[in-house]
Amino acid sequence: xxxxxxxxxxxxxxxxxxxxxxxxxxxxxxxxxxxxxxxxxxxxxxxxxxxxxxxxxxxxxxxxxxxxxxxxxxxxxxxxxxxxxxxxxxxxxxxxxxxxxxxxxxxxxxxxxxxxxxxxxxxxxxxxxxxxxxxxxxxxxxxxxxxxxxxxxxxxxxxxxxxxx
Amino acid sequence: xxxxxxxxxxxxxxxxxxxxxxxxxxxxxxxxxxxxxxxxxxxxxxxxxxxxxxxxxxxxxxxxxxxxxxxxxxxxxxxxxxxxxxxxxxxxxxxxxxxxxxxxxxxxxxxxxxxxxxxxxxxxxxxxxxxxxxxxxxxxxxxxxxxxxxxxxxxxxxxxxxxxxxxxxxxxxxxxxxxxxxxxxxxxxxxxxxxxxxxxxxxxxxxxxxxxxxxxxxxxxxxxxxxxxxxxxxxxxxxxxxxxxxxxxxxxxxxxxxxxxxxxxxxxxxxxxxxxxxxxxxxxxxxxxxxxxxxxxxxxxxxxxxxxxxxxxxxxxxxxxxxxxxxxxxxxxxxxxxxxxxxxxxxxxxxxxxxxxxxxxxxxxxxxxxxxxxxxxxxxxxxxxxxxxxxxxxxx
Numbered sequence: 001x002x003x004x005x006x007x008x009x010x011x012x013x014x015x016x017x018x019x020x021x022x023x024x025x026x027x028x029x030x031x032x033x034x035x036x037x038x039x040x041x042x043x044x045x046x047x048x049x050x051x052x053x054x055x056x057x058x059x060x061x062x063x064x065x066x067x068x069x070x071x072x073x074x075x076x077x078x079x080x081x082x083x084x085x086x087x088x089x090x091x092x093x094x095x096x097x098x099x100x101x102x103x104x105x106x107x108x109x110x111x112x113x114x115x116x117x118x119x120x121x122x123x124x125x126x127x128x129x130x131x132x133x134x135x136x137x138x139x140x141x142x143x144x145x146x147x148x149x150x151x152x153x154x155x156x157x158x159x160x161x162x163x164x165x
Numbered sequence: 166x167x168x169x170x171x172x173x174x175x176x177x178x179x180x181x182x183x184x185x186x187x188x189x190x191x192x193x194x195x196x197x198x199x200x201x202x203x204x205x206x207x208x209x210x211x212x213x214x215x216x217x218x219x220x221x222x223x224x225x226x227x228x229x230x231x232x233x234x235x236x237x238x239x240x241x242x243x244x245x246x247x248x249x250x251x252x253x254x255x256x257x258x259x260x261x262x263x264x265x266x267x268x269x270x271x272x273x274x275x276x277x278x279x280x281x282x283x284x285x286x287x288x289x290x291x292x293x294x295x296x297x298x299x300x301x302x303x304x305x306x307x308x309x310x311x312x313x314x315x316x317x318x319x320x321x322x323x324x325x326x327x328x329x330x331x332x333x334x335x336x337x338x339x340x341x342x343x344x345x346x347x348x349x350x351x352x353x354x355x356x357x358x359x360x361x362x363x364x365x366x367x368x369x370x371x372x373x374x375x376x377x378x379x380x381x382x383x384x385x386x387x388x389x390x391x392x393x394x395x396x397x398x399x400x401x402x403x404x405x406x407x408x409x410x411x412x413x414x415x416x417x418x419x420x421x422x423x424x425x426x427x428x429x430x431x432x433x434x435x436x437x438x439x440x441x442x443x444x445x446x447x448x449x450x451x452x453x454x455x456x457x458x459x460x461x462x463x464x465x466x467x468x469x470x471x472x473x474x475x476x477x478x479x480x481x482x483x484x485x486x487x488x489x490x491x492x493x494x495x496x497x498x499x500x501x502x503x504x505x506x507x508x509x510x511x512x513x514x515x516x517x518x519x520x521x522x523x524x525x526x527x528x529x530x531x532x533x534x535x536x537x538x539x540x541x542x543x544x545x546x547x548x549x550x551x552x553x554x555x556x557x558x559x560x561x
Binding site for chain 1: 308318
């Protein structure tokens, strides 16, 4: 069991760190996708089928494609020569270290309760029931928000000279 | 085991033989042996079906176009796939100098991997499914969405304008048609209340009199089935939605820069994807492995699945030989202005069907709810387009 966890964790971390380090932006997105897949497999390993498949469907199927399209629309396909380190790398390092230090301090100084983890057997049916009954209103509000965003996107994408007709 | 009647023994022959083999394997190796025994048949049968389909398709298309098709290799040309296989294996594997080597190599593998993974949740016969997941339908679509990434990787890494154009077209088309594809299956999930493919087939493997309880024989099921098949044709990039690989304009689309066995892998992935979506359509709307009449249940369940799949393949070949290719704007307009409203309406229709009392009025109301908006939508789209007789500048 532990071996599987370490393999999946290594896969996820490799993907995520490759997404930071690679020079070509498209390669970065593909590496990030590997990280997403690793996360989805970790969810599956934890017994959360629904979350895992949704992760693949949304992040691999939609978000990665969206990112790729955004990169291709905004810059030419060829690799761009850039220095390996950006000009403000010292500031970046200090910020990262400070954030890490604060988080580590918070984790170390919190009183950790190790509960006996009751195996939560959440089936897809239960998730569906919860979404349709107790969380129906938040779901509807999300739908409304997304519809508004969709209409906004269509209006932005519509050609300007339509109004003169 | 000996108490089973003969027809049931034949029906369960693969399940029983697997159990018999498993009895001889020591316990520590049983999980992996079970996995291999379940997966190996799929890895053999469906590529073989792909080989048969290529020759059937070429012969069928040839027949429709008044020519012979392949007729040199073997009896009636039916050994053509073997020749094709040897040819693609021995051909030089050309990689363009400017291509992105790693991504160019990974793209066909990812495509075939995704195509094979989709079979994990298809019930091929009674008790014959690799993984009975409680979110099986969701798994199928999640894996299907990985194909888009593979297509993009192939098109982008080739560094050719044709392949990039083809990949862009393919991704745009697949994303647009994925929405009606997923939404058209919701009616079945509403009816059964489960995402498990096995449970969906079990819900349909009942008979009312001699007629089967398939969802295609309800107004919402029929409409959903038609919409699903249109979207599935578009998802598998087949004619009349084959503009990502239109031979006459962008030569072969996203896999133009592939040769040899990688090219064959693309073909394999595409056909396996087509079989898998057909299999899902059979599972969701046509009762999976169940027989079409209650008196025909003595024929083994896997044969019924195979027969239905072959019928789907024949229909796909027929459609390919019949319809001309769509234009990009027509394709998009069809997806967003016709398919999407119809799928949403179909979901509403399914809800009405479940809430109304079981009588003839329910049929009339549900059919009218679908037919009238469909006609109005068609009329509206036709008026917008202002169709007129096309004039050809150079051909007249």
